[in-house]
Amino acid sequence: MKTPIRLAVIIAGAAFAASALAQQFVYPAKGQSPDQQKKDEGACHVWAVEQSKYDPANPPPPQAAKAPTTATGTTPGAGVRGAARGAVVGEAVSGDASTGAAVGAAAARGQSRRQNAAAGQQQQQQASAQQSAGQQAYQKARAACLEGKGYSIK
Numbered sequence: 001m002k003t004p005i006r007l008a009v010i011i012a013g014a015a016f017a018a019s020a021l022a023q024q025f026v027y028p029a030k031g032q033s034p035d036q037q038k039k040d041e042g043a044c045h046v047w048a049v050e051q052s053k054y055d056p057a058n059p060p061p062p063q064a065a066k067a068p069t070t071a072t073g074t075t076p077g078a079g080v081r082g083a084a085r086g087a088v089v090g091e092a093v094s095g096d097a098s099t100g101a102a103v104g105a106a107a108a109r110g111q112s113r114r115q116n117a118a119a120g121q122q123q124q125q126q127a128s129a130q131q132s133a134g135q136q137a138y139q140k141a142r143a144a145c146l147e148g149k150g151y152s153i154k
Helices: 003-022 034-052 078-094 097-148
Strands: none
Touching: 034 097
């Protein structure tokens, strides 16, 4: 099995395991009817959303990247600033400002792309952590409500 396929299988398995772990099983410990259980689960869903500020049926959309970028993925002006620095260094070292400017611009754009990619990855990790925390808070609130109404939760 090739590495990309193996990675996809691992990710899919982890996602399936996470969804299975997040599922709550509700048992009517006090003999509640199925109709009463549906009403109680609906009421507890509303209460859990109010308490946790998270609705699993309507999760928050992913946040847009904060750093402005160009079509090439760089921060606007990074190449110009790099070119200016490169021109100064190129003139001082070899007497050729144009070569230094070209090298400086390319280096600045590359660094800008790396920084923007790292910032985007960090933002995705934070959003994922926030969503996970919201899901956990919702599950706890829903379980507390249902337990208070006489259900056993697993």
